[in-house]
Amino acid sequence: MPGGRLTQQERQRIAAGLADGLPYAEIARRLERPTSTISREVGRNGGPSGYRPQHAHRATAQRARRGTPSPPRATGVPGGAREEEIVEMAVRSGLPRMMARVHLDLLLSEDGKRTAAELTRRLKVSPASVSVAVNYLVQHGYVRREHDPQRRRDIYVVDDDAWYRSIVISSRQTLEAAQVAMAAARTSGLDTPVGQRLAKVGTFLERVTLDMVESTDRWRALLA
Template sequence: MPGGRLTQQDRQRIADGLVKGLTYTEIAGLLDRPISTVTREVARNGGPGGYRAGQAQRATQSRARRGRPAPPSPHVEDEAEPGRDAAAVRDVEERFTGVVAATGLSRMTARVLTCLYLTDSGSLTAAELVRRLRVSPASVSKAVGELEQQHLIRRERDPRRRRDRYVIDADVWFRGWTASAGQNLVLADLAREAARVLGVTTPAGMRLQDIGDFFRHVSQAMIEAAEQWSRDYAARKRRDS
């Protein structure tokens, strides 16, 4: 029943929904459950790409036999900020991490990005990330390397502490978006070159020409949208100052 423990049938419906590409909201609606129930269930049992109903059921039964709750999910803050609901913050963190991981980032990288998003300062050192996420320095180092490579965070030197700080802000997303547009342009040019090599009148050549045209169109639209946002954002900041 709604609000009770998930059954084997519930878990199978979650697994089927994930395979069909349904959102957490849609799956929760099918089960008549809160969205947080579905996101927590998926997050603690392999994530969107690794969730299996049978494994999740056996893991839950094993935890019940041991007589202790599932290990708590490491969360962004050791304690909620004053005025914030700690449970609600953890729920948002789990859901945010799941959505970010679904874009193709590894789970650890998604957790680091979520941590920066949900931290008021939007800026943390590697040591602070290790402490907040309760993971190894090597895990954080690998994650921030991936995020830097995709221009999703930037690095600043903290002169007072002589340590690097990892920062996320509006400019970071602008740079990440334009970098992605640039990668699409590279792919577009390569596809067009391949079409010429294979012959633009051959089936493979025509297919590659279409791919090149598509990615060039998309990248140009992305760049125009980013530039328009940058102008609007700057204007809004001037009005607010």
């Protein structure tokens, strides 16, 4: 396993991995480096959205010549190390990276609201990327869209009830999958191995999802 300081080539590969949306752990695996080395390198050199390999290499060399410590890692602003850990956790749970970044920025806003222009400016990404992300989040119930008629713009909102909506939407999709499995089981024949297997899967998904919906309704008042 390589040791010592990162080379310029390694930093270029880190930048390429970030551009491809790879998690720190996968970038580290490809470079045969500890994950902590990658997260520290990115965190102290602009974060995932602002990482530039040439700048990072020059900055590291300058710090080494001066013998001064690297800047402290931010923990209270979007893009800081702690927020990136939350984004990584969301990505591991299945949320696409850009959607996770937009969702977190909305969650960290004072009133839970941002315009598309604000998201674009804060995250330093293209308007098209923000548009795709918020459409996904709205579709899955994480965010709702409000229209500002005076300024003719949309405002994206994370409210307390968003958690309820997202679970309901996800449950509805899982129930549809359960119904498809049950229908396929009947088509294959419930007395065949394939039919029995599909029937078990459909029944399992249906029962678990209905339990989740019941629990969600029972505890919804906690969000009020």
